[in-house]
Amino acid sequence: MSEINRIEPRTLPGFMELNPNDQVKFNQMLDSIRNSYECFGFLPLDTPIIEFSEVLLAKAGGETEKQTYRFSKGDSDLSLRFDHTVPLAKYVAKYYNELVFPFKRYVIGKVYRGERPQKGRYREFYQCDVDIIGENELSIINDAQIPSIIYTTFKNLGFDKFTICINNRKILNGIFNSLNQSEAATDILRIIDKIEKIGEEKVETELEMIGIDEDAITTIIRFVMIEGSVDDKLLSLNNLEITDEIFQQGVQELSDVVKCMRSLGVPEDYFTIDLKIARGLDYYTGTVYETFLDDYRKIGSVCSGGRFDNLAEYYTDKKLPGVGISIGFTRLFYLLNQMDVIKADKEAISDVLIIPMDSEVDDCLQIANTLRTNGINTDIYFEDVKMKKKMRYADKWCIPYVLIIGETERETGLYSLKNMKTGEQEALNIDDIINKIKQ
């Protein structure tokens, strides 16, 4: 083998590669998200990671296109998916006649963005999405289900304190419209977003500087200063007396969403209205969502999304409105794991490690089979090494029990079961061992 030219076993920067113990936690959290999504009746989809560039980049441009992993294979111009929304649009347009609507799907899978690598930013990462796609119309009640999904998902993940922030883009659009400032919308949003940092007066000055007139500024400031409970805010919005139809529609939709969320059991502590959320001006057209972990607000929104008018206009003339959210899971996991705040129900894959004391392994194998057929995940250590090394194996993979089997055990039918957390050791028969491990 001396002729082998060894290569350094490197992993690409920006690509997460976990150790098995973290992977166990990672998978458990993904499973939990999947169960939460399925609890609301969302169907699974698994689209290819590679698509024709023409299809994937039909709408894209700017940053997205620059970050895309794009390449040729044979005559084909191919790209790796950078989100799950574009593949969903393609899927719904392609299989339109084979689906029934509203079409509710979830997807949990990897997407690719060739961003500049930095701590906590990944080039390959899991996105966990749910979307509800309607045919021509989609009832606003669907928008109220989304916060219920977010609530369930994060509760099931073990989080106690988080806030779902809701807004409706029509409210912002309606105000800017009524003030004849639709074109300045981006600039106004950018300025008012700073009000907590720079204060009311400086916001007024900056708005003046971009040419907004006094009356408009008064309305904008009144709007931005709206505070209080969810119901206070809805009332204040009505008190603005803006007659613009889009605005009125936005306020009505927001009220409906709040009302239905409450019926769906989302507790008051877990949501709020945040009138400044816009989430990009192009895509979302109605309800928008952001979610913050109250204790880790600095990591930004952990689950965002909203209502869009038309999912698949680049592929079909069918009008397909929708509403959905996405969790960027890889980054979230990285940050939470760094802070050591992930609660895993189960730390190990194996419930027990069998350690044979000698080379007579027949009964060890039989016992392993018995445990496994009783639903107990069972590992066995066959290698001929010192006991200390065998115990280290159980420790390393967090295996909660070790079952030691030697000559004495074989003769008596009583086997030493060691609890690795407490150090407690008991001699038990197989039935008792099964019961003990299953708790």
Place this chain on the structure above:
Amino acid sequence: MSEINRIEPRTLPGFMELNPNDQVKFNQMLDSIRNSYECFGFLPLDTPIIEFSEVLLAKAGGETEKQTYRFSKGDSDLSLRFDHTVPLAKYVAKYYNELVFPFKRYVIGKVYRGERPQKGRYREFYQCDVDIIGENELSIINDAQIPSIIYTTFKNLGFDKFTICINNRKILNGIFNSLNQSEAATDILRIIDKIEKIGEEKVETELEMIGIDEDAITTIIRFVMIEGSVDDKLLSLNNLEITDEIFQQGVQELSDVVKCMRSLGVPEDYFTIDLKIARGLDYYTGTVYETFLDDYRKIGSVCSGGRFDNLAEYYTDKKLPGVGISIGFTRLFYLLNQMDVIKADKEAISDVLIIPMDSEVDDCLQIANTLRTNGINTDIYFEDVKMKKKMRYADKWCIPYVLIIGETERETGLYSLKNMKTGEQEALNIDDIINKIKQ
């Protein structure tokens, strides 16, 4: 939107894209495989789909290299993984000091091969692998665990009739060695593989034609003609009286594997020795496995693998022997689904679809929340369409129950629960509905 230049929503040939009902079955089978693998204590790993070409192709060449999706991004020469073994080798070499051995991992994930697309062959497909990697040594008993894993996995997938075929490469190598025909091994294997088709005499002729002498041919034919039960075959191998050490070792290992498999409870009906299995000459060095579904033998081996001497020699000087298997799941699913022989425990994601009869949805939402918090996957149909269309939705996604909620139901507290399979409809209170749906 008239300016939109619409693109045909195409999917790449050779890339599987399932409808949601099939995806439900697909995911269920993958979950079942995962549970089986975890039952034996294998740890999960999830390595990147993209790697440095230098790393991924350290060993490759020929067909593999030609089929690889390889491309540049910035200054990096990148490739998509074409199996899980090379990334495992990289992983173990890279994280060697952070692991304990034997290192047992499973992986269920997509791999990429730019093969010529043809029916049932995919360019993107799931491989489900387990491997046990030792440090310097790895006990032969691990080789016996593999058939137990295969047995458990395919039983849990719902298969009743399948055969795990076992062999040991040392037996073949030892025979060829003892006959001084190591260099002709590939040719001899190719010829003897045809014995069932062309008969003993023609095999003899062909062996003569490639220059094998008479004595050697006699031994080869005696070897190939070995028949009978597993124990008969082991006996016949001993009766060949070949003194070659490698041969003897192979027979001993095969005997040990059979003995331990039996202790692990693999029933006699489910395994056999097939002395002709070689599985490529380069890679495997000891025990080899193939698995056939008895009723669908023509689809070939559905789970194969074996023992290898050194996993990661291209990345490290550590000696890492291992044993493992792989299921090419995408192709298997495609073939079984085509034949309509997949048994899914659960056809639908949702256990029940709530259908509101009017626009008073508050109680529907409350009931949905109650059902969901009781662990029942619950979908609601909010859109204002004809009843027939709502029922079609439930039908399409195989939802077993429909719960109809209107004014009468609200007043009485008794809701109509319709069993979609039997057509039976009952008026029940919420508690009874929960019990009924949970069975």
